Amino acid sequence: MQQLLFAGNGMLAYSPGTGSMVRLGGALGAAAGSAGSSATGDGAAPSSPVEKGQSGDVALWGEANDFPQQVIKSIETNTILPSVLEWKTRAVYGGGVVYGRVTGFDKAGNEIFERQRLPDVELFFRRSNIPRYAYEGLQNLFTFGQSYPELIQSLNKQKITALTTQDAAFCRYGLPKAGQPVPDYVHISANWPEAKPGDEYTTSVPVLDPYYEPVEALKADTRGFKYVYPLALPSPGKALYQLASWNSIRRSGWLDIAQAIPEFKKALFANQISVKYLIEAHEGYWKWKYPDWDAKPTEERRRIIGDELADFEKTMSGAQGAGKSILSLTITDPRTGEPISAFKVTAIDDKIKSGIYIEDSQEASSHIYTALSVDPTLVGISPGKGMGAGSGSDKRIAFNNFISTHRFHQDLILEPLYLVRDYNGWPDDLEFRFLNPLAHTADVSKSNSESATGGNPDANEPA
Structure with missing residues (x-):
């Protein structure tokens, strides 16, 4: 009896012997996604919840279908988010992706990973x-x-020849159907939310179900020669588009506070520069100096006042004004006979020197680092009055702890490579790993080592 390989949706089958595709319609089940796989002997596929209520050709990402674009705007207006997100990417990437075989385990239970060089894999x-x-x-x-x-x-269709990744901000799922494990297509465009499936700037690519027999499903799929294999960090309660955990800082209001402080200080700086002194001139001064003051036209009065102010600024402004004296003129009020000051000069209080809102800035920054799950000592000086970069020991421990908690993120990125391995017929014991640079204390001969264990800070440590 000839074996058939069935797609995860139960709608297609592939015959390895003849290389033919068979369309099954609804023969294997009433609802798409309910059928199992003859390759594994499963009687049914895993359940997949689908959120109802949407219409059209695209599953909206955010109410206006522009959630990623709004996230990018938030990132671009903050001084911490861009650099820390980039730092996280660089840190988890480490020494990059390698492949090889696990030849055993040491006494501590850590993998003994032996790197390989295979021509087919090197080419890929x-x-x-x-x-x-x-x-x-x-x-x-x-x-x-x-x-x-x-x-x-x-x-x-006998080999997978290349693997790439699309910018998530440019991707939108097609509208899912009831009982369907994944939508049929991902629509890719740099013009959301205005883009539409089918326009000249939008490419629609079939989607594979990453949870159920993707190799067999890909072999049986005849929709084209390129497919999206979606990856996501689990986000509770999200049926389609997942939510990065750090987004809580956007909804909590702390990101708004962090942004409001520099905007306020920018305005404060501008005002402090333009309003440094308050000069009060008594009305009697002008009549004392210019007996015909009341008869002068308004424009001439303005010119005279402007000339007086210009002379004052020459005395008070710039380095040339340092150490100079100011003559404070006293005249007699003709109405009361009392002496009065012709000029009164008051320096505007410099609020900037007091470090206004420094504590608020520091607190907002602390919330952002917490949302990003990054110890501030790893990326530089923490903002605020108590600035400090942390000790070398703090950095070493924080870095190793950071790397050790991101194994799942690395495994997720490597997941499509295992699909390629199985589809292309590479050795089934071939493993993929990220090289993780680990920080050591100064008494270790090598200042850092690279571990291909995917995030175990104790691996390859000296005994």
Whole structure:
């Protein structure tokens, strides 16, 4: 009996012997996604919740379908978010992606990973530019909580020839259907929310279900030669688009506070520069100096006052004014006979020197770092009066702890490579890892080592 490989949706089957595709319609189940796989002996596919209530061709990402664009605006207006998100990407990427075999385990239970060089794999890595794929994929995960790798097949569909990733901000799912594990397509455009599926600037790419037999589903799929294999960090209660955990800082109001402080201080600086002194001139001064003051035209009075102010500014402004004296003229009030000061000069209080709102800025920054799950000592000086970069020991411990808690993020980015391995017939014991640079104390001969264990800070440590 000839074996057939069934797609995860139960609508297609692939015959390895003849290389033919078979459309099954609804023969294997009443609802798409309910059928199992003869390759594994499963009686049914995993359940997939679908959110109802939307209409049209695109599943909206945010109410106006511009949520990623709004996130980018928030990032671009903050001094911490862009650099820390980039730092997280660089730190988790580490020494990049390598492949090899696990040949055993040491006494502590850590993998003994032996790197390999296989011609087919080397060619695939070069054609796909895997370093770029991995870095951009991590960047998408940390920014949006999801990533959209794209697999390219050969013309005869026997091999996957390249792996790339799309910018998550440019991707929108098609509208999911009831019982469907994933939408049929991802629509890719740089023009959301105005873009529409089918226009000349939008590309629609079929989607694979990453949760259920993607290799068999890809072999049976005849929709084209490129497919999106979606990745996402789980976000509770989100059926389609996931939400990066750091987005809580946008909704909490702390990001608004962090942005409001520099805007206020910018305005304060501008005002402090333009209003440094308050000069009060008594009305009697002008009549004392110019007996015909009341008869002078308004324009001439303005010119005279302007000339007097210009002389004052020459005396008070710039380095040339330092150390100069000011003559304070006293005249007699003709009405009362009392002496009065012709001029009164008051320096405007410099609020900037007092460090106004420094504490608020520091608190807002602390909330942002917490939302990003990054110890501030790892990326530089923490804003505020008590500025400090932290000790070397603090940095070492914080960095190793950071790396050790991001194994899942690395595994997620590597997941499509395992699909490629199985589809292309590479050795089934071939493993993929990120090289993780780990910080050591000064008494260790090597200032840092690279571990291919995917985030175990104790691996490869000296005994």
